[in-house]
Amino acid sequence: MRIRTVLAGAAALLVGATVLAAWPSTADRGGPRWAVDDDSRADYGVCRGTDPGCYHDWETAFKTDGVDRVLVYSATGVSRHAHLGPRLAPGMNPPLTDAHVAQQAMRRWGTEHGLSVDWTEDVLQLDSPGKLLGYDAVVFLSNSRDILDDAAQTSLMQYVRAGGGFVAVHNTLGAEYHWPYFQGLLGGAAFYDHGPSRNGRVEKTSRRDVSVADLPKRFVLKDEFYNLAPFPTGVRILAEVDPDTLEGGGKGFNGHPGHPDQHPVTWCQYYDGGRAWVTSLGHEVALWRDGDGNGDADEQARLFKSHVVNGLLSTMGKKAFCRA
Template sequence: MQKLLLTFLCTCVSALVFHLNAQQFKALMVVQTAGWQHESTFDAIPALQKLAKLHDFTLDVKQRAMPLTDQQLARYDVLLMVNTTGDVFTDAEQGAVERFIQSGKGWVGVHAASDTEYDWKWYTDMVGHMFHIHPVVQTAMLEVQEPDFPGLTAWPKRMLWTDEYYEYKDGSKKPGFNYVLTVDESTYDITANWGGDRIAKGHGDFHPIAWYHNYDGGRAFYTNLGHVPAVFGEPAFLQHLYGGIWWAAKGKK
């Protein structure tokens, strides 16, 4: 009887180890801020944890990024930065993140990740379009530019959406960048005036919202969506977000 019990326990342990090792990939989610704290972050954490269970990947969450080291990052396939703001990494951590991407790994930025680390050129080049200003939250029409990209295959060509649409310091198309979502500026009021040079001008006929590209040996995906807390309960958004995470982690489309 004891021998049978021992065999059963060994089988269970082996199955558990296999399951843990069989997970698709490992993701590290950082939500640290050195500026504005988005309310939606508190919805994003449980939503991403549920998404990880649904799609069988490991997700570790750090309320504070520090310390990030080469040894720590080596455990992961993709780094998620969700609503981070300001300067959240030390110089040493910046170096570790650079080497992480250069080793062939992935990065995903959500919403305010483009309002982060303005003085770190490597990072701003990876993001591609850095936040400048935004109007009030409102409804507009999103347009799918690459319907075959993971997470967007079930989206219509145009989608009614409510969010906080960023105007970037430079919104022009960049070589090597692949744009999957844009917003139709004619469908919402771009007006915003924060004083000085912080006056909204819009981007005209092409206003990027989500994009991806290969970068410095690795992969980077960004989506401007994610300001409204309830969006993290919206299946279409979670499909879009997981598509970016999967591509950044695996390099597959």
């Protein structure tokens, strides 16, 4: 009896150790619910980083159908940015109004470059791989918190693994905190907090990547600059904001956790067979309007449009991706 009891106890300890080993590390978890001071590189069980060898160059449907398609997914769980307008009706390509500034911009910009653009906030439109594999890129646009169910998560994973393109804009860094795979797709980074929307000087950290190639080396942009914790790891940082230039001060973002001397705003990586381009920029409604003048707001909108459009095109494989 004593032997059986000891063996049972040992087995229980082994099972417990296995469960603990399977639980993601702090760096895997991401988001403000967890400790935010561990930026150690996590591999998320996939090939990720700046090595093109992590990309799956398979003959997936979107590479062979002769049509350049993009899906814009703007579902939100809690907070909702003004540039998204009111929640969209269910289904694919529901009616858009003038208030849906960002969705209208993505459709307009795509059309200008010969892309076929669909849009939705209906998670059922993402619930099987077949629904995504016809798209050259999927744009997650200012999402917040939980915006995917189990079926959609599986579908997105299979899409990325088939060589899909993933673009994340602005508040998507505050989505799916509890899904480690998605946090890895974002570069291991997550939104922690931000100061007021204000002007700051954005600086390019890449010379050749197409998403920044047409931008000045330094330029002023008004945005809701994010404090990130954890910090992105294993990615190529393409642009960052100088915290010393933020209107009203902001060095260290009021002492909150993060990296007071470095605040990346855009980065890229290969992830689990696919391509991922992430930017925290895009808060101001004015950035999504093309403008019709020569003022500062119009110039900022022009630069932002160039940044997003070329990031999207590179993620689709229509231009070189993630260059230093």
